[in-house]
Amino acid sequence: MRTALAFLPLALAAAAFPSATAAASAATCEASEGYAGSFGGRRTFALRPSDLEAIKAGLADNPAARTAYRNLIARADKALAGKPASVMDKRGIPVSGDRHDYASLARYWWPNPANPGGAYIRRDGDTNPEIESDRFDRGALSRMTREADTLALAYYYSDDPRYADGAARVIRRWFLDPATAMNPNMNHAQEVPGVSEGRPEGVLDGASFIAVIDAAGLIAPSGALSPAETTALEAWFARYVDWLLESPNGKEEARASNNHGLWYDAQVARFALFARKPDVARKIALAFPRDRLTRQVDVSGALPAELGRTRSFHYSLYALAAAYTLADSAACLGIDLYRAEEKGRSLRKATDHVAAYRGRAADWPYREMNWPADTLDALLVRADAAWGPGAYPRTISGDLSLRHRVP
Numbered sequence: 001m002r003t004a005l006a007f008l009p010l011a012l013a014a015a016a017f018p019s020a021t022a023a024a025s026a027a028t029c030e031a032s033e034g035y036a037g038s039f040g041g042r043r044t045f046a047l048r049p050s051d052l053e054a055i056k057a058g059l060a061d062n063p064a065a066r067t068a069y070r071n072l073i074a075r076a077d078k079a080l081a082g083k084p085a086s087v088m089d090k091r092g093i094p095v096s097g098d099r100h101d102y103a104s105l106a107r108y109w110w111p112n113p114a115n116p117g118g119a120y121i122r123r124d125g126d127t128n129p130e131i132e133s134d135r136f137d138r139g140a141l142s143r144m145t146r147e148a149d150t151l152a153l154a155y156y157y158s159d160d161p162r163y164a165d166g167a168a169r170v171i172r173r174w175f176l177d178p179a180t181a182m183n184p185n186m187n188h189a190q191e192v193p194g195v196s197e198g199r200p201e202g203v204l205d206g207a208s209f210i211a212v213i214d215a216a217g218l219i220a221p222s223g224a225l226s227p228a229e230t231t232a233l234e235a236w237f238a239r240y241v242d243w244l245l246e247s248p249n250g251k252e253e254a255r256a257s258n259n260h261g262l263w264y265d266a267q268v269a270r271f272a273l274f275a276r277k278p279d280v281a282r283k284i285a286l287a288f289p290r291d292r293l294t295r296q297v298d299v300s301g302a303l304p305a306e307l308g309r310t311r312s313f314h315y316s317l318y319a320l321a322a323a324y325t326l327a328d329s330a331a332c333l334g335i336d337l338y339r340a341e342e343k344g345r346s347l348r349k350a351t352d353h354v355a356a357y358r359g360r361a362a363d364w365p366y367r368e369m370n371w372p373a374d375t376l377d378a379l380l381v382r383a384d385a386a387w388g389p390g391a392y393p394r395t396i397s398g399d400l401s402l403r404h405r406v407p
Helices: 049-057 063-081 138-158 161-176 200-218 227-246 248-254 259-274 278-296 312-331 347-355 373-387 398-402
Strands: 103-105 188-191
Touching (some): 049 398, 063 398, 138 200, 188 200, 200 248, 200 259, 248 259, 259 278, 312 373
16 A cells, blocks of 8 residues: 555535645545545544554554554454344333334433422533433444454454454444444433423434444455445445435524534534535535634633533543544545634634643633543544644554554
8 A cells, every 4th residue: 555644634525715735645544435445445534544553564563553452352252242222122112102213311410309209400510420321322323333343453564354243243233234223313312301202402412423434444354234234324324424414403503502502413424424415515615614613612722612611621522533633524525624713713722722731630610520531632633633643742542543544
């Protein structure tokens, strides 16, 4: 494979971004084909061949990656031994009466001590552990995503087809098998007893699917998912994109002016690329400077909508992670959101704002219940890929060492 210049600016697709210049790269994400053309047919959108191929080639000489690999295989073996998750596993039945509909409980809502049988009340930053119970699908969704991702990555690094077969089983049971598949909607996600049978905020749960797309791409050379199954998976996401664009909950979430709106955009764009609807992704990407940067980032780089939260730094990072995910999708369309600027606002300035507090938790002027040092480093690893190498101090550890190479 030719040397990849993966971190140079990408050509922009519209005159809305006149300052960017074209960049040459041997590993190019090409719209709905993703990296398939330069990654042996693996249609990934986030996992870059230039990174994974270099890590795999140098695994024997990289102690951190070797440790991460051993841990990865241990988790993959555990996943192989279990039954894949499905929405049919939950004990509760959504108000629709259809167990194929996904259902979850809103994270920060609790029974009211003053009225235990009444409507739930909100306690921001305080997670109700019931969200992971088998009454709902959130725990199963997390396990499905984690296992698909783990097994696919284990297959890539080990070349053991058992892991590809395992990842295919996980994907098949959640999305494709008529007996167990989820309906492509989030109508009953993040419900609040006594308040709502499903909220726009529940759209956020679907962000977990982003990792599944790359998992399906990584296992493509194995043939574990047949061409017909891959087409069916694309069709599932096409229907889900339609739901995101047309449903009341989807439309309301699109109007959100905090991390929810950013994650809505990130999901629609990535799912649309996978579903071979690049025009939908392009529209989202081109609107980002006007609709998100100017409204959600201030001239200092802060994200004001996140600063009133009990976990203000965490949610600032969470919002930026969504913006990066959208920027990665936009890059597949030749649109450079990492370098876009609108009215003095930019992703680089927002990144600089949070990066300045690395190792300085006590100086953060807003409330933060649990300082997310590792989450900041994970974000800065991605930032260094966009603006580096060497743009930001950061530590690559754990699974990150199997996803991002150190230049």
